[in-house]
Amino acid sequence: MPKPLTGTRRSLFLAVARQPGITSAQLCAQSCARGGELSRIKHHLAGLIDEGFIAISFRNKRGKSHYQITKSKGKRMLKYLTEA
Numbered sequence: 001m002p003k004p005l006t007g008t009r010r011s012l013f014l015a016v017a018r019q020p021g022i023t024s025a026q027l028c029a030q031s032c033a034r035g036g037e038l039s040r041i042k043h044h045l046a047g048l049i050d051e052g053f054i055a056i057s058f059r060n061k062r063g064k065s066h067y068q069i070t071k072s073k074g075k076r077m078l079k080y081l082t083e084a
Contacts, residue, residue, distance in 0.1 A: 005053070005077065009044050013069070016054050017078050020068040027067075053077055 005013050015030060016022055028041055045067065048054045052073040058066040069078060 004080065008040065009048060012044055013048060013053055013077065014081065016067045017069050021057060021066045023064055023066055
């Protein structure tokens with residue numbers, strides 16, 4: 001069984017799962033709306049990418065990244081989080 005995601009990483013992962021192709025700017029806007037800090041969002045996204053839960057699905061010319069969950073580890077974690 002995978003170690004469950006908690007806190008900010010969990011909410012970022014679920015936001016990416018709900019809206020595939022979401023950008024970091026959109027994630028920052030959602031975080032601000034909830035009263036969260038912006039300084040750590042890219043750090044948490046990088047951690048989720050390193051662990052294989054999300055991947056960059058598209059990067060445009062200006063370097064804006066779009067994120068989606070991965071087919072293997074990401075789908076398993078989503079199933080685990082939604083069943084819990």
